[in-house]
Amino acid sequence: MSARILVIEDEEALCALLEYNLSKEGYAVSLQSDGDEALISVEEEKPDLILLDWMLPNVSGIEICRQVRARSELREIPIIMLTARGEEDDRIRGLETGADDYLTKPFSMSELTARIRAVLRRARPTLAGDVATFGDLSLDRQAHRVRRGERDLHLGPTEFKLLDVLMQRPGRVFSREQLLDLVWGRDVYVEIRTVDVHVGRLRKALNRRGDKDPIRTVRSAGYALDETYPQAVGA
Structure with missing residues (x-):
């Protein structure tokens, strides 16, 4: 799972705790402590x-x-509100403003991660489940298996993770820098052109039999899983 979570919190100790524990769960975590910067x-x-x-x-x-x-x-992004305000009126206000869930401090990390999984399962099933599908592509995270139609594809671990990221948000253009953060991690130094190399390897595996290429290159921007691809496959 490589869902990206933005933590907007000004308590440094809690930020450090959330970043450590959520990263262990496999999430890509970024932090903001100021409201203006958070927006x-x-x-x-x-x-x-x-x-x-x-x-x-x-x-x-x-x-x-x-x-x-x-x-x-932005309105489809799920929001879990964290607060010391535990009164019923405050919870109602938070939910009526648009929060998907509401957790009162102090809370346990196990409860928080359970709520994150539940919210993602409702809002973004491809992030929370074991199997993601797009057109005739299917990716099984548990079995570490990718299929196109009836045939298995043999991907290296980096190409597997790269495809997973692209399948989570079909049609979205990911910059090379974003793909570096999501696939290799923020703390790993990798040359930017490495992304192009691995996209090339992924394309070769996906299109080995002359299939339509589902990966779209956007000049000066990055890569996307082409949102027109599922219709084209069934046409």
């Missing part, structure tokens, strides 16, 4: 899920939630 990060990163503190400097978590829900390109 910019949401627009730039378009994470798969937001963990949002209620009380933040400059812009409150409630206001961030309201602004995210007001923007068509």
Whole structure:
């Protein structure tokens, strides 16, 4: 699982705890502590899920939630609100503003990760499940198996992870820098051209029998799993 979680929280100790534990669960985690900067990060990163503190400097978590829900390109991002405000009226206000779930501090990491999985399962099944599908492609994370139609594809571990990332958001253009972070990790130094090499290897495996190439190259931008591909395959 490589869902991207943006943690918007100004308590440093809690940020460190969340980053450590969520990374262990396989999530790609980024952190923001300032409300104004957090809104910019949401627009730039378009994470798969937001963990949002209620009380933040400059812009409150409630206001961030309201602004995210007001923007068509962001409103589908699931939000779990984290707060010390445990009164019923506060929970209702958070949920009515658009939060998908609401967790009162202090909380256990096991409860948080269970809620993250539940929210992702509802909002983005391809992230939470073991099998992702797109057109005639299927990727089984548990068995580490990829099929195109009736034939098995033999992918290296990097190509497998690269395809997994692309299949999670069909049609979305991922920059080379984003793919480096999601596939290789933020703390690993890899040359940017390495992405092109592995995309080339993935394409070769996917299209070995002259099939239509499902990966679209966007000049000066990056790569996407072509959203027109499923219709083309069935045409």
